[in-house]
Amino acid sequence: MIRLKVNGTPRTVTAPADMPLLWVLRDVLRLTGTKYGCGIGHCGACTVLIDGARANACLTTIGSLDGAEVTTIEGLGTPAAPHPVQAAWIDHQVAQCGYCQSGQIMAAMDLLAQRPDPTDQDIADFMWGNICRCGTYPRIRTAIRDAAARLRAETAE
Amino acid sequence: MSRLGRIARRTFLLGSAAVAGGVAIGYWAWKRPVANPLPATLPEGAHAFTPYVVIDAGGVRVIAPRAEVGQGIASSLAALVAEEMDLDWPTVRIEHGPPSGAYYNGKVAAEGFPFAATDSGMLARGARGLGDAVAKFADLQITGGSTSVADAFDKMRQAGAAARAVLLSAAAEREGVPRSGLRTEAGAVILPDGRRVPYPALAELAAGRDIPLDAEPKAPRDWRLLGRPMQRHDIIAKSTGTARYAIDMDLPDMVFATVRTNPARGGLNGMDADAAAAMPGVLKIVPVDGGAGVIADNSWTAMQAANAIDFSWGPPPFPADSATMWEQVAASFTEDRRDSRLKDEGDLGAALAEGEIVEAEYRVPYLAHAPLEPMTAVARLADGRLDLWTGTQIPVFARDRAADRAGLDAGAVTLHVLPAGGSFGRRLEDDCIAQAVDLAMAMPGRPVKLTWSREEDMARDFPRPMAMARGRGAVSGGRVTGFDLSVAAQSVTASQMGRLGMPVAGPDVTIVAGAWDQPYAMPACRVTGYRVPEMVPVSSWRSVGASMNGFFHESFLDELIHAAGADPLEERLRLIDDPLSRKVLEAVGEMSGWAGPRPADGIGRGVAFTLSFGVPTAEIVEVRNTESGIAIDRVWVAAEVGRIIDPINFENQMQGGVVWGLGHAMNCELTFTEGRPDQNQLNLFEGMRIGQCPEIAVHGLENGDTVRGIGEPPVPPAAPALANAIFAATGQRIRDLPLWNAVDFA
Numbered sequence: 001m002i003r004l005k006v007n008g009t010p011r012t013v014t015a016p017a018d019m020p021l022l023w024v025l026r027d028v029l030r031l032t033g034t035k036y037g038c039g040i041g042h043c044g045a046c047t048v049l050i051d052g053a054r055a056n057a058c059l060t061t062i063g064s065l066d067g068a069e070v071t072t073i074e075g076l077g078t079p080a081a082p083h084p085v086q087a088a089w090i091d092h093q094v095a096q097c098g099y100c101q102s103g104q105i106m107a108a109m110d111l112l113a114q115r116p117d118p119t120d121q122d123i124a125d126f127m128w129g130n131i132c133r134c135g136t137y138p139r140i141r142t143a144i145r146d147a148a149a150r151l152r153a154e155t156a157e
Numbered sequence: 158m159s160r161l162g163r164i165a166r167r168t169f170l171l172g173s174a175a176v177a178g179g180v181a182i183g184y185w186a187w188k189r190p191v192a193n194p195l196p197a198t199l200p201e202g203a204h205a206f207t208p209y210v211v212i213d214a215g216g217v218r219v220i221a222p223r224a225e226v227g228q229g230i231a232s233s234l235a236a237l238v239a240e241e242m243d244l245d246w247p248t249v250r251i252e253h254g255p256p257s258g259a260y261y262n263g264k265v266a267a268e269g270f271p272f273a274a275t276d277s278g279m280l281a282r283g284a285r286g287l288g289d290a291v292a293k294f295a296d297l298q299i300t301g302g303s304t305s306v307a308d309a310f311d312k313m314r315q316a317g318a319a320a321r322a323v324l325l326s327a328a329a330e331r332e333g334v335p336r337s338g339l340r341t342e343a344g345a346v347i348l349p350d351g352r353r354v355p356y357p358a359l360a361e362l363a364a365g366r367d368i369p370l371d372a373e374p375k376a377p378r379d380w381r382l383l384g385r386p387m388q389r390h391d392i393i394a395k396s397t398g399t400a401r402y403a404i405d406m407d408l409p410d411m412v413f414a415t416v417r418t419n420p421a422r423g424g425l426n427g428m429d430a431d432a433a434a435a436m437p438g439v440l441k442i443v444p445v446d447g448g449a450g451v452i453a454d455n456s457w458t459a460m461q462a463a464n465a466i467d468f469s470w471g472p473p474p475f476p477a478d479s480a481t482m483w484e485q486v487a488a489s490f491t492e493d494r495r496d497s498r499l500k501d502e503g504d505l506g507a508a509l510a511e512g513e514i515v516e517a518e519y520r521v522p523y524l525a526h527a528p529l530e531p532m533t534a535v536a537r538l539a540d541g542r543l544d545l546w547t548g549t550q551i552p553v554f555a556r557d558r559a560a561d562r563a564g565l566d567a568g569a570v571t572l573h574v575l576p577a578g579g580s581f582g583r584r585l586e587d588d589c590i591a592q593a594v595d596l597a598m599a600m601p602g603r604p605v606k607l608t609w610s611r612e613e614d615m616a617r618d619f620p621r622p623m624a625m626a627r628g629r630g631a632v633s634g635g636r637v638t639g640f641d642l643s644v645a646a647q648s649v650t651a652s653q654m655g656r657l658g659m660p661v662a663g664p665d666v667t668i669v670a671g672a673w674d675q676p677y678a679m680p681a682c683r684v685t686g687y688r689v690p691e692m693v694p695v696s697s698w699r700s701v702g703a704s705m706n707g708f709f710h711e712s713f714l715d716e717l718i719h720a721a722g723a724d725p726l727e728e729r730l731r732l733i734d735d736p737l738s739r740k741v742l743e744a745v746g747e748m749s750g751w752a753g754p755r756p757a758d759g760i761g762r763g764v765a766f767t768l769s770f771g772v773p774t775a776e777i778v779e780v781r782n783t784e785s786g787i788a789i790d791r792v793w794v795a796a797e798v799g800r801i802i803d804p805i806n807f808e809n810q811m812q813g814g815v816v817w818g819l820g821h822a823m824n825c826e827l828t829f830t831e832g833r834p835d836q837n838q839l840n841l842f843e844g845m846r847i848g849q850c851p852e853i854a855v856h857g858l859e860n861g862d863t864v865r866g867i868g869e870p871p872v873p874p875a876a877p878a879l880a881n882a883i884f885a886a887t888g889q890r891i892r893d894l895p896l897w898n899a900v901d902f903a
């Protein structure tokens with residue numbers, strides 16, 4: 001039995017210790033915003049935050065998460081009240097098929113926590129592991145810059 | 158289905174055979190209005206006005222009957238209706254609707270005929286009309302060929318205008334005022350005294366009326382929604398993790414499944430599944446064609462168990478390795494494999510005798526679709542009914558074939574079409590749906606969610622064919638004077654339509670699409686297609702034949718232009734003889750400042766132009782030769798699309814198409830060993846990463862009078878523009894894709 005927090009809510013999970021967090025989220029907790037793309041850490045579709053740092057949920061076993069805090073896309077904001085990073089994604093209409101975007105947004109969360117004013121090179125390096133087959137990269141870059149400005153404005157308030 | 162329908166469906170004729178042989182479809186039957194499939198599906202209080210508009214107490218629902226695979230089609234189509242009905246855009250509800258022949262795609266079949274998009278002659282127009290008739294009788298509800306907007310542009314605007322017309326007459330009657338004094342705004346009729354009557358209040362009264370067949374859509378100058386930036390209806394869900402794809406379906410009592418089938422597509426000689434069956438959480442192991450499915454209490458357990466099955470696979474039904482496959486392709490430039498010669502202009506012999514000869518050979522590899530959501534489908538068989546939830550571009554086929562498989566009438570099958578996490582042509586196949594049906598039959602009463610592993614998705618894709626081209630041309634006096642291109646490839650149409658049970662006759666235009674139909678006027682020009690026998694089964698991959706022929710044609714033309722000592726853009730402008738295409742080339746030249754100062758040493762620019770799916774598209778790529786390899790810094794792209802429905806989605810699709818074209822040209826290929834693709838994961842089939850993505854400037858032209866789709870046209874010129882840019886920067890001419898076999902990328 002593993003105890004952890006998911007999006008701020010304490011959860012107790014009964015699952016084999018080697019079951020990846022990705023499938024615990026999707027099939028056990030029924031939080032399907034986190035996506036499966038490759039299962040081997042190469043696409044970033046499954047990106048979540050673990051204790052604030054981005055991680056590939058497909059490579060993180062549930063057994064390693066006792067006491068951890070996991071944040072998924074569902075933990076950021078809602079359609080009615082999106083998080084500022086999500087709001088930037090909405091305003092710039094980044095998504096095409098949208099399948100990669102949960103992972104892109106979660107990776108951007110960690111980037112912006114570490115670099116409130118990221119350079120193009122920061123974005124290129126940090127977001128490298130998140131594939132978008134639809135090719136929305138130009139809009140992802142724009143949305144990240146805009147989200148950074150929104151978050152800085154919030155902190156300044 | 159009608160007898161005519163069955164005939165049309167069985168003999169889906171493509172190419173000159175259809176034109177020469179004719180198709181026995183009466184004009185009257187073709188013009189007859191389609192039956193509306195909606196009334197049978199509606200609850201009390203909801204009324205259908207045309208197959209596209211439903212009004213109930215909650216407002217207006219628009220049926221957008223094409224697959225949403227990322228191209229924004231649900232919003233684009235709904236906007237056509239919303240414009241005509243003066244709906245309040247954010248409150249419009251959009252649904253895919255039921256599979257139905259009423260939603261046939263009249264443009265997609267026309268794509269198969271061998272007439273260039275620039276050909277407006279009588280025969281060409283007649284053939285396009287024939288395509289419409291074939292589509293109608295064959296219930297071809299298909300998403301593909303960048304045709305969705307073109308097909309819907311008149312139909313759905315007329316539907317919206319007709320719905321508005323009956324609502325107006327209902328309001329006039331109810332209020333006892335003349336119709337001429339009424340107007341519409343934000344989902345309501347506005348009375349002369351300024352009072353608003355929302356459409357739902359009029360729906361019941363209006364429902365009994367005849368739908369006018371002649372309601373005129375608005376003139377574009379009166380548009381309030383179309384042509385301006387609009388928010389896609391799926392954008393909030395896709396930015397908050399709340400969009401639901403088939404992989405996200407959650408139904409009461411649902412079980413989770415995966416499949417493992419022969420990665421070399423041969424048969425199954427035997428398997429030992431004892432260890433897998435004994436794994437905790439495994440519920441059932443079910444034979445499927447060429448392998449086995451595992452049903453478990455979660456997807457991970459199902460995938461683990463599938464990996465634990467010891468399979469003994471049969472040999473591949475095609476040459477086992479890439480070297481042998483290339484031999485097969487290279488041996489196909491023969492008379493008996495000649496498939497088409499759709500262009501043969503001027504005196505090639507004379508041109509070649511006079512000028513300096515240039516010869517070159519090009520190769521492109523098999524390519525996977527690899528949508529980021531792997532193949533998924535959910536099926537539930539209960540009480541003699543089958544329910545399916547999946548993303549599909551062929552809903553009528555998928556439903557009917559699932560019904561056959563389950564031994565049910567089509568009427569007992571409900572197909573819920575969901576948005577897909579990408580497709581790029583992959584969801585034109587129903588293989589995964591068929592497996593989901595098999596699994597559901599083994600688990601009656603319970604919904605079964607089938608999720609393919611990425612490895613399965615890569616191994617069992619139906620890729621873009623590998624292909625080879627041989628060019629022989631002549632230059633003289635600083636000009637290109639002769640151009641002879643021969644292309645050898647498998648037939649996508651025969652392979653794909655064969656799987657759908659629709660044998661095709663005649664040459665396959667896709668073998669030469671993007672090469673034979675280019676609007677250049679050269680003194681002598683010939684394009685010949687050769688059909689390689691079926692090897693790995695192949696399918697439509699974003700931009701289909703033009704994805705390879707754009708590279709062949711524009712690489713070879715570039716070589717000729719350089720041999721002539723001419724400027725790559727200037728010479729193309731001199732040769733092009735279609736006014737719309739010329740404007741596109743001029744536009745991209747202007748955007749990039751092509752005529753300005755020459756780029757510094759180590760920086761190179763390449764240009765390419767392809768007319769595909771009726772859209773002339775030109776791209777200029779700028780690369781820099783750095784210590785860590787080629788960096789792609791900037792891309793300019795211009796395209797002529799007649800009308801831009803939504804400038805934001807237009808830009809996003811164009812940029813995405815460029816990234817798709819460049820990324821696959823850089824580093825993607827499927828090679829085969831023992832019949833299996835060597836690349837079975839995304840780290841071996843990367844495409845472009847964000848750090849490699851250039852700035853991409855997009856310009857849309859609206860000079861033509863035909864509305865065109867933009868999902869595919871930006872793809873074909875990307876690869877040759879990149880290769881031409883690398884040549885300009887380094888002097889290295891690369892004739893085989895992917896390019897990274899010859900150069901590094903930064």
Ligand code: FES
Nearest residue numbers: 038039041044058
């Ligand atoms: S699914 Fe985890 S990185 Fe691809």
Ligand code: FES
Nearest residue numbers: 097098132133134
């Ligand atoms: S939006 Fe489709 S994969 Fe990124």
